[in-house]
Amino acid sequence: MEEHGMDGRILGYDPSDPQSILEYAERLEGHTLREMTDAKKIADSKRRKGSFGNAMEEYYFDYAPNSSSEPDFAQAGVELKTTPMKHVRKNDLVAKERLVISMIDYMDVVNETFETSHFMEKARDILLVTYLWEKDADPLDYEVIMADLWTIPEEDLPQIKRDWETVVNKVRAGHAEDISGSDTMYLEACTKAATSENRRKQPCSDVPAKPRAWAFKASYMTAIEQGLLDRKTGAGTSLARKGQDINLLGLVRERFEPYFGRTEEELAQHFGISKSLNRCARITKRILGVDENSKIEEFEKANIKPKTMRIKRNGRLKESVSFPYFDYRKLEMTDFEDSDFHDELLQKYLFVIYREDEREDGVYRLADVMFWQMPDKDLDEAKRCYDQMRQNVREGHAEISVKSTENRCCHVRPHGQNGKDTRPQPHGRPVVKKCFWLNAGYLSDEIAKALF
DNA sequence: GCATGATCATGC
DNA sequence: GCATGATCATGC
Numbered sequence A: 001m002e003e004h005g006m007d008g009r010i011l012g013y014d015p016s017d018p019q020s021i022l023e024y025a026e027r028l029e030g031h032t033l034r035e036m037t038d039a040k041k042i043a044d045s046k047r048r049k050g051s052f053g054n055a056m057e058e059y060y061f062d063y064a065p066n067s068s069s070e071p072d073f074a075q076a077g078v079e080l081k082t083t084p085m086k087h088v089r090k091n092d093l094v095a096k097e098r099l100v101i102s103m104i105d106y107m108d109v110v111n112e113t114f115e116t117s118h119f120m121e122k123a124r125d126i127l128l129v130t131y132l133w134e135k136d137a138d139p140l141d142y143e144v145i146m147a148d149l150w151t152i153p154e155e156d157l158p159q160i161k162r163d164w165e166t167v168v169n170k171v172r173a174g175h176a177e178d179i180s181g182s183d184t185m186y187l188e189a190c191t192k193a194a195t196s197e198n199r200r201k202q203p204c205s206d207v208p209a210k211p212r213a214w215a216f217k218a219s220y221m222t223a224i225e226q227g228l229l230d231r232k233t234g235a236g237t238s239l240a241r242k243g244q245d246i247n248l249l250g251l252v253r254e255r256f257e258p259y260f261g262r263t264e265e266e267l268a269q270h271f272g273i274s275k276s277l278n279r280c281a282r283i284t285k286r287i288l289g290v291d292e293n294s295k296i297e298e299f300e301k302a303n304i305k306p307k308t309m310r311i312k313r314n315g316r317l318k319e320s321v322s323f324p325y326f327d328y329r330k331l332e333m334t335d336f337e338d339s340d341f342h343d344e345l346l347q348k349y350l351f352v353i354y355r356e357d358e359r360e361d362g363v364y365r366l367a368d369v370m371f372w373q374m375p376d377k378d379l380d381e382a383k384r385c386y387d388q389m390r391q392n393v394r395e396g397h398a399e400i401s402v403k404s405t406e407n408r409c410c411h412v413r414p415h416g417q418n419g420k421d422t423r424p425q426p427h428g429r430p431v432v433k434k435c436f437w438l439n440a441g442y443l444s445d446e447i448a449k450a451l452f
Numbered sequence B, C: 001g002c003a004t005g006a007t008c009a010t011g012c
Helices: A018-026 A051-060 A118-123 A154-172 A218-229 A248-259 A264-270 A279-287 A297-301 A328-333 A340-346 A376-394 A440-451
Strands: A079-088 A092-095 A099-103 A126-132 A143-150 A187-191 A200-202 A205-209 A212-216 A304-311 A321-325 A348-356 A364-372 A410-414 A434-438
Touching (some): A018 A143, A051 A079, A092 A218, A099 A118, A118 A212, A126 A218, A143 A218, A154 A187, A212 A218, A248 A364, A264 A279, A264 A364, A279 A304, A279 A348, A304 A364, A304 A440, A321 A340, A340 A376, A348 A440, A364 A440, A376 A410, A376 A434, A434 A440
Parallel strands (some): A079 A126
Antiparallel strands (some): A079 A092, A200 A205, A348 A364
C-alpha cells in the first residue's frame, strides 16, 4: 500500500493502522527530529508552545497540523499528543506540564454523560510521544523518550469520571466561574487564555466564565509516564483493588476512621513505633496499610503528600508548615511561576488532623483527615510573598524576611542547622538558610472552612 | 553529611 | 498567646 503525504511523498506508515503508526513513531525513541527528518529549522522561528508537536506532524508524519475536532490520524481514530518531561534533582524525570485534551464547551458539556463525552472521545486512543525538554534548546533537538499507544487505565477511570462530574456539576449548578484546578485529582479544568479578558457564556447562569480545557494534571502525567517507563518492573502499591471503585478520600477516611479519638502515644504504641520526631508521619503510613518505605500509587498520581496538623484547643495550629529551604541566588533569578515554591504550592496534601485533648494539655488525638490544595486565588497572595522576598534579596537584604503579619498566607523564616548554617546571597554576606512557611493562622482557617 | 519534619526559646 | 528566630534529630 502506498500512502501519500502533503507533498506527494510516500508515507512511512499506514495511516489507517494504529499499530503501523506506533511502530513508525517508536523509531523516534532516543532520537531527535533533526536527526530523523529533513527539517532545518522550526517553521515558526520563535519557539512557541507546541512547536515540537507541530514540527513532528509536519516533518515526521507528513501531514498538515490541524486544530479541527477530527482525530489527528482520522482513519485510525488515533489522537497524537506530544508532551515534555524534564529532569529534576536526583535524576528524576517528571512531566513538565499538564496534558491538555480539548476545550470545554460549557453549553454542550452539561448535556453529555462521561462515557459518551467529547472528552472521552479525544482521550480514548492517544499516541503519546514523550520528549525530554531542555531549557533554551531548539525543539528540533529535543530527544524523544518514548512513543506509546495510550488509553486511560481502567483503574483510573472511576477517579477521572468523578473529576469530570465535579467540573460538569459546577457548570450545571450555574457556577462555571467558580471552577478551580484544585477541585479535582487527576483530570482538571485548566484555564486557557486566563490572563486575557476572554470570557465564555455558561448555560445555567448569566455570569461569564473563563475559558477552560480538560487536561490531565502534570502530577498524573508524571505517574503515567513513569509507569510507562518502568512497565517491566511493575513496582508500586495500590490502595484500591482492581475493579473496586476508587474514591480516594473515601478510601483514605475508611482507613483512618477506626483510629479517630486515639492519642498519638496510643497509636505509636499500637503500631510499635518508637518515640521519634517523625512519629506521626510513620503512624499515617501504617494506618494507610502500606509499608513505611513504599509509595502509595494513587498518592503519587495525584501528587498528594501527607502532612500532620496539630490543632490546639483554641482552634489554632500548633505550628506553621515549612517547605524546603531556598537558594538566594536562584530566588533572584527565578520568576514565581517557575519556582520550586510554586510547584510545592500546586501539590495536593492529605492533612492528618490531631486535636488537643479537652482537658490534658499537650495530648493530641487523631480527629480527621482531609485533602487540601491552595486555592487559585491564594496563589496570588503567595506570589506577593515570593516577590517581596525576591526584592529583599535583590537589594542585598536576604536577612530581612517576609513576616507572617505581612502576608495572609505565607512567610519566610530561618531553617538551618544553626546560626552558622548559611547560604550565599547574590549581593552581600552569606545569610542563614531560610524557607517559605505556610502561616498557622491561614491553615487553621482553611481547615475550619473544610471541616465545618 | 545534609535535607527536612518537628520542635524549642525568646521577646513582645 | 503569638511571631519569629533558632535548633534538634531522624533517615536518606
